[in-house]
Structures are given as structure tokens and as C-alpha cells.
Amino acid sequence: MSSIDCIPDHPSSSDLVRRLKSALDVGDENTVMGLICTEVQHVNATIELSNDDWMKEPEAHLDPLVLVGVWTLEYKRELTTPLCITARNGHTACVRHLLFWRADPNMAPGGQSALHEACEGGHTDCTELLLEHRANPNLLSEEGLAPLHLCTNQNTLGCAKLLVKYGAMVDLPNEETQETPLHIAAKHGLCDHALLYLRYGASVDRKNSRKETALSVTCGQAKEQEEQGSYLQVCRLLVMYGADVNTTDEEEKSPLHKACKNASHGLVQFLLQNKADVNAIDYNGASPLSCILQSAAFKQQWKPHLTVQTLLNHGSQKIWPMAFGKVLRSCASVPEIIEILFNSYSQVPISEQWREAIPEEIFQMHLPFYESFFMLTCTPRCLQHLCRFAIRNQFGSKCHYLIPSLPVPKPLQNYLLMEPEGILL
Template identity: 85%
Template sequence: MDELPGPVIEKLQILQKVESEHPLMAHAPVEKYYTALVTGDLRNIKVLTDKYYEDVNLIFEIIKNELEWQVKSLASFGLSGLWTLEYKRELTTPLCITARNGHTACMRHLLFWRADPNMAPGGQSALHEACEGGHTDCTELLLEHRANPNLLSEEGLAPLHLCTNQNTLGCAKLLVKYGAMVDLPSEETQETPLHIAAKHGLYDHALLYLRYGASADRKNSREETALSVTCGQAKEQEEQGSYLQVCSLLVMYGADVNTTDEEEKSPLHKACKNASHGLVQFLLQNKADVNAIDYNGASPLSCILQTAAFKQQWRPHLTVQTLLNHGSQKIWPMAFGKVLRSCASVPEIIEILFNSYSQVPISEQWREAIPEEIFQMHLPFYESFFMLACTPRCLQHLCRFAIRNQFGSKCHYLIPSLPVPKPLQNYLLLEPEGILL
């Protein structure tokens, strides 16, 4: 028997009754048929279908043991495989196999012999398989042969829901051209293709759907719009540029920047939680509510303070500074000890918050909230911080506070317009200096 590619196959059975009475069937084992389909061997496929009359709508049941991978001990730096106790059964057809592997010529031959493009015995049709793999030619061929662009898989997903990377843009364009519904929700999560594009930061996909009439504010089962999903996904610094582009596009098409999900979290809450400074700036520039409160009573400022210690490489102090310059309500001064416990490793945040008040009484107990190694790591700053325990702030700081108090939520654009030197503007905008006076 020819060795089959992919996971180890213990047994390959035929569920659909074939014309076993044909005298040449014994010379055309289904294993060879399967192998030819997987490898795209058009010559053998033609022989098997034309000469040996293999059914182009045959249903394969592949019964296989699945390998479960587990990490070995850290010393070995490797993986180990364990066999599961249960078989995994997969139903598929010749057309699905060739679509999954992108064998367009083989698909064309099967379709010529009237393979059904909408058969989905394994839960997904050939069109689902082609779109998931980003095989544009296969997708076009299937649509030309009347594959249903809105057919839901066993998991309740349409082909557009499987266009999850940039390589699938061609497939998405073909699907909408042939009538795919851009607002069709998935069955379980109620996510539209626009939600999927937002989740993966796919600007071109999102633009395509919006141009075809997708609703920018359609909500999924968790009451999230595409904008909310976008702001919640930008977890890596290098990703934030693409997600910012998607956010800009959604807002241009009328997305509500103050929409909330089932936990009453706004897109600004989610952007702050991820320390996505670019997204925070963009949302605030488009009139996001800087003081919105979620179901748990947390503001956007609270969200960034809670996660700042884990986002240090993304300079979370910039988000805190931006929020305060846009009028964010400050924390209660007596809660400063809690902020020290969570943000001591980011002294820039402590400095920015401390300088947003005219005067904050410093408690001796605050020193205990700072781990010794962090205190020593940022010794000059924390020494200057605790030296202010019984000392009034300098006149320059008090003048800064008075100006900021007068400008309120307009600090971010009024201060840069003042006819004063740039260093003084930065001072008024709470730019951290590494020491307190």
C-alpha cells in the first residue's frame, strides 16, 4: 500500500456504496485514489475516474490516531508525542481534498465529471476548504460551478469567516462578487466577516466588506462591534499599526467610538488595557469618553494602571500621560499606595500621576509598597519622591498645576499652541524627567 501523507492513517473506509460489481474495481484500491487526490496527481486521478470509474462524489472516512504533543522537561528543549485513546474520524470527498491542497487542475477534472461542490460530509464544503487555504483559483472555479458562497459549515461558519489572513483577500473578493453576504453572522458567536477582519487586523478585507454594505456597528454575541474587537486584539507592538488602520477605517464608515460590550467596556477601555498608545490617541481624537466607566467601575485610566507592569516594553506611561492631558479624572490621592504596589516598576507613571496634583501627602507606609530591588533599580527617582514627604512643591510645579487646571480636558491641544519653548510645553504636558522637585 502506498504510504499516505499527513497524520498516520490506520484505516481508510468507504461509507458510500460504490459500483463494486465493476470488474476493474479490484485493480483500483481507494488508497491510491486518496493518495492521488492529496498529492494532486492528475494523471492517476484521470485513470481512476475514467478507466476504473471511481466515484467523484465518493465519501471517505479517514480513521486515524491523533498525536497529542506535550512539552518535555525544560532541560530537553523538545516535544514528545502521545497517542490518544480515541480515534478521530474525518469525512471528506475528493473535491474537498483537492480544494484543501489547492490542486485546481484536479478539481476541474472532478467538476467535469459532476462532482458536487456543495457536499460537506465532514462539516466543510470544498469552498470552505479552498478559502481557508487561500487558494484563489480553486475558489473561483468552485463559484463558477455554483458553489454556495453562503453555505454554513458544521461549526456555523460561512466561507467568508475563514478568510483570516492577507493571503485570502482574493478569495474574499470572489465570494462577495458571487453573492456572499457580508453581514452574515456565524451561528455560535454571531460574528460577521467584518468582526473576523477586525480580529486579525485585515484592513483590505474590512474595506472590501464595508464597501459592499457591511454594518460597522453590528454586534456579536458578546455585544462587541468590529471596533471593539479591533481595540481588544492589538496586543503586540508590531501589530498595532495594522489595527490602527482598521480602527481609522471603521470610524470613517461611522463606527461608534463609545459603544460598549456586555461588560460595559468601551473600545478605549480595551486599548488602554493593551497599552496601545496609538489607538488610545486615535480614539480620544475622535471623541471617545475618557471617563467612561465599565460594569466593574473601572475607567480607562484604571485599565492601564492595572496592566502597566506587564506592558513596560510598550511604554505604558505614554497612555497615562495622554489620558490625563485629555481630561481623565485622577485617582483618589489616598489610593496612591495601591498604584505604587502595581506600578512601582514603571516610575514614569508614578511621576506623571504625582505631578497631576498640586500636592499629595506622602505616607511613610508607601515605602513598604515598593519591592527593595525595584527601589534600588530606580533609586534617584524614589529618593526624590520620598524627600517630598514633608516639603511643599516648588512654585514652578504649582504654576503648572494652575495652568493645567484652567485648561482642563483641553490641555492636549491648548498647551502645544502656547507661545513658549518646547521644553516648557513638555513640562506642562507632564513629560517625565526622572526626578521630582
């Protein structure tokens, strides 16, 4: 019988459920335990916590969207059991009591078992009790998720350790996206979880439905600067366990493409140090350099020019000189990028039309740089720059480690590595 057809032992309209919900809302564990232990019909009773089936109320006021046919004829109904309720809220004593009276730990009228609920909430003691009473660590919920798939924050590490100890399969994919627990750990930057799964034999390069490995997922998730440290830690771990840094997803994007799109300079450096292909091309013909140029204007607080500089020092192919107008339109607000790209050539003819590509407020905001930029129209570059270009051209993709080894002062090394100076000469 489906949850829609199921007749609950305690419907949402009952006095018991109203009192139970009130106690749950305020976190009153004593009242919750008292109601469940003394007033619920039996330990495996079905409790309906909510039901918004508007079809049961012919006189109910319906939203206009419903009336024009947008309504899907589905409604939310939350069915659960006493064990699921107490496990979800971490009420260990109540869970122990219910299990003593032989509550079924694998019953899931609402789609998730008590073990799912305990793991999602990071309730380690409840998880241990359930596993000791033969809860199935590989049971899939109605949404196709195993308990390990619900271990999505640092507080769930204890639950994850217990699950694998009791036989949870670390390579079990969820039904919708085919993501394994390792993918989930990578998505949330959980290094300790990832290490746990890898130690238990998780496949480091297994792909999900989008053909992403855990490394690919990690590089695509580090969108916030404060997060990037944890994701870098996960990347280091995955590569240590043999992850392929040049794997590609269904769009032929590599981890480097994704790290560049997010302006994750630390990840970009790490991937390049581990032989990521700096000139990999995705399905749309974009290189890692193209990815950072496309997103730079939206990532200014994360200094996207550092990523551009690193890519060029590792041998990235340069943009077509005549494409500078397009780059100016997208990156004018990050003049450091314009400076680095311009300095990667010995000489680039400046078009008068490029001035039109720069919004006036941006031009005025970075006036010294853009004045120096357009002063080079029909003017040769200085000898110092030409010498830099010749040295970089000789070193090629080895600039990143050969230049720092030169017996020259640090400021000169920085100049050779195209550290932005704020003006062009």
C-alpha cells in the same frame, strides 16, 4: 445520516487512503490527482482520512483519563470528498477535472464544503472555479461558518472578493458567536477585507453575541506592538464609515477601555481624537485609566506611561491620592507612571507605608527616581510645579491641544504636558 453513521466509500484503513495521505503529506500533486482521477470510485465518493474511534478496538490501550470517565465518548473522524481534498490543497487542475465530471461543490460530509476549504487556504483559483460551478457562497459549515468567516489572513483577500461578487452576505453571522465577516476582519487586523465588506454594505455597528462591534473587537485584539499599526488602520476605516467610538459590550467596556488594557497608545490617541469618553465606566466601575494601570506592569515594552499621560492630557479623572499605595504595588516597575500621576496633583502627602509597597529590587533598579520621590515627604512642591498645575487646572481636558499652541519653547510645553523627567522636584 450523520458523519458518525456514514459508511465511507474509502475507509481510512484502505490502501488507497494510505497512499493518498502519503502523497498529501509531501505535497505530491501529480500522485494525488492520479489517485483521485483513476482509483477513487466516483467524483462524489466519501473518503475517510482519519478515525480514532477507540470503541472499535476493544483491546486498544486507553489513557487513564478515559478509564476514570473524563472521556466524552466522542472521537475524531475526518470524512471528506475528492473535491474537498483538492480544493484544500489548491490543486486547481484536479478541481477543474472533478467539476467537469460533475462533482458536487456543496457536498460536505466532513462539515466543510470544498468552497470552505479553498477559502480557508486562500486558494483563489479554486474558489473561482467552485463559484462558477454554483458552489453556495453562504453555505454554513457544521460549525456554523460561511466561507467568508474563513477568510482570516491577507492571502484570502482574493477569495473574499470572489465570494461577495457571487453573492456572499457580508452581514451573515456565524452560529456560535454571531460574528459577521466584518468582525472577523477586525479581529485579524485585515483592513482590505474590512473595506471590501463595508463597500458591499456591511453594518459597521452590528454586534456579536458579546455585544461587541467590529471597532470594539479591533481595540481588544491589538496585543502585539507590531500588530498595532494594522489595527489602527482598521479603526480609522471603521470610524470613517461611522462606527460609534463609545459603543459598549456586555461588560460595558468601550473600545477605549480595551485599547488602554492593551497599552495601544496609537489606538488610544485616535479614539480620544474622535471624542471617545475618557471617563467612561465599565460594569466593574473601572475607567480607561484604571485599565492601563492594571496592565502596565505586563506591558512595559510598549511604554504604558504614554497612555497614562495621554489620558490625563485629555481630561481623565485622576486617581484618589490615598490610592497611591495600591498604584505603587502594581506599577512600581514603571516609575514614569508614578511620576506622571504624582505630578497631576499640586501636592500629595506621601505615606511612609508606601515604601513597603515597592519591592527592594525595583527600588534599587530605579533608585534616583524613588529617592527623589520619598525626599518630598512633608516637603512642599517647587513653585515651577505649582505653576504647571495651575495652568493644567485652567486648561482642563483641553491640555492636549492648548498647551502645544502656547508660544513657549518646546521643552516647556513638554513639561506642561507632564513628560517624565526621571526625578521629582
